[in-house]
Amino acid sequence: MPTLGTPLGTSGAAAARTAVRTAVRTALRTTLVAAALALLLAPAIAHARKGPLYGQLPVRHKQELRLGRLEFAPTFEMTVQADYKHAVTGGFKAEYHLTDKLSIGGLMFFGTGVDTLLTEQIRESLPDTSTTGDPTPSKAQFDDHLNTMPLHGSLHLTLTPWFGKMALFGKAFINFDAYLSGGLAIAKTQNSFEDGDDCTEPDGLDAVGMPRFTDPRNDCPHNAGLNAGINVGAGLHGYINKWVALDLYFRNYMFNDNPSGLDFDGDRKVSDADQRFLSHLFFGVGVSLFFPQIPTISR
Ligand SMILES: [Ca+2]
Numbered sequence: 001m002p003t004l005g006t007p008l009g010t011s012g013a014a015a016a017r018t019a020v021r022t023a024v025r026t027a028l029r030t031t032l033v034a035a036a037l038a039l040l041l042a043p044a045i046a047h048a049r050k051g052p053l054y055g056q057l058p059v060r061h062k063q064e065l066r067l068g069r070l071e072f073a074p075t076f077e078m079t080v081q082a083d084y085k086h087a088v089t090g091g092f093k094a095e096y097h098l099t100d101k102l103s104i105g106g107l108m109f110f111g112t113g114v115d116t117l118l119t120e121q122i123r124e125s126l127p128d129t130s131t132t133g134d135p136t137p138s139k140a141q142f143d144d145h146l147n148t149m150p151l152h153g154s155l156h157l158t159l160t161p162w163f164g165k166m167a168l169f170g171k172a173f174i175n176f177d178a179y180l181s182g183g184l185a186i187a188k189t190q191n192s193f194e195d196g197d198d199c200t201e202p203d204g205l206d207a208v209g210m211p212r213f214t215d216p217r218n219d220c221p222h223n224a225g226l227n228a229g230i231n232v233g234a235g236l237h238g239y240i241n242k243w244v245a246l247d248l249y250f251r252n253y254m255f256n257d258n259p260s261g262l263d264f265d266g267d268r269k270v271s272d273a274d275q276r277f278l279s280h281l282f283f284g285v286g287v288s289l290f291f292p293q294i295p296t297i298s299r
């Protein structure tokens with residue numbers, strides 16, 4: 001009769017070893033199958049995490065309101081914060097949209113000068129006739145030195161990185177875009193000074209007989225002619241339909257100018273040295289017409 005603590009026989013030990021080997025093989029097989037399944041399913045799981053829109057176009061079947069279209073816009077432009085003369089102008093913008101985001105264009109405006117409130121106040125404070133020894137200009141001398149801008153324009157590149165749709169009162173949906181623009185500026189300026197624009201009249205002789213300049217009022221304004229410079233602008237289109245849009249923008253035309261036509265640097269004479277590289281900021285509103293009238297549709 002067997003007793004507790006008696007060692008197993010030879011056949012019992014062999015059976016136990018076989019059972020352990022079988023268990024290890026089963027565990028290994030299960031682990032390998034699980035690893036293979038994980039490798040196979042990993043891309044599918046990753047794709048599912050990125051969502052169904054992964055790799056898709058941002059916008060499908062989009063109306064191409066700019067791409068390949070010519071934009072022509074009758075436009076009104078007026079200066080903002082001019083010192084002496086507002087420029088009130090009318091003209092046009094022409095722009096060819098090479099891509100949805102990039103266009104090349106030009107602007108041309110014709111206009112007239114309108115006194116600012118500052119000019120009216122200064123004129124009222126001035127005497128009708130000038131006096132020798134008193135540097136104050138007469139009303140006529142002040143007026144004849146001011147310049148106006150009868151013509152100005154631009155050649156520029158425009159970047160339109162933003163576009164979308166706006167809802168008006170939750171009912172009407174209109175397309176819009178916003179753009180930045182910059183390039184070359186040109187401006188024609190003129191004055192009403194009768195004796196020309198480039199003279200600097202001597203006002204006597206100094207001790208060694210050289211011309212002496214003490215009175216800028218009889219000098220020419222040095223502020224008329226064709227001026228070249230640069231311009232930058234920013235604006236937006238609100239599309240009324242597929243080929244008509246409202247165009248609102250600010251554009252700054254920068255070039256050398258001396259709007260008062262009088263002595264700015266204080267050397268008692270008017271010369272080209274009185275000109276500075278100045279901003280001429282305009283607000284513009286135009287009606288943009290896009291051609292062809294029917295936009296293409298993206299894929
Ligand atoms: Ca002089």
Ligand SMILES: [Ca+2]
Pocket residue numbers: 262263264265266267268269270271273274
């Ligand atoms: Ca001067």
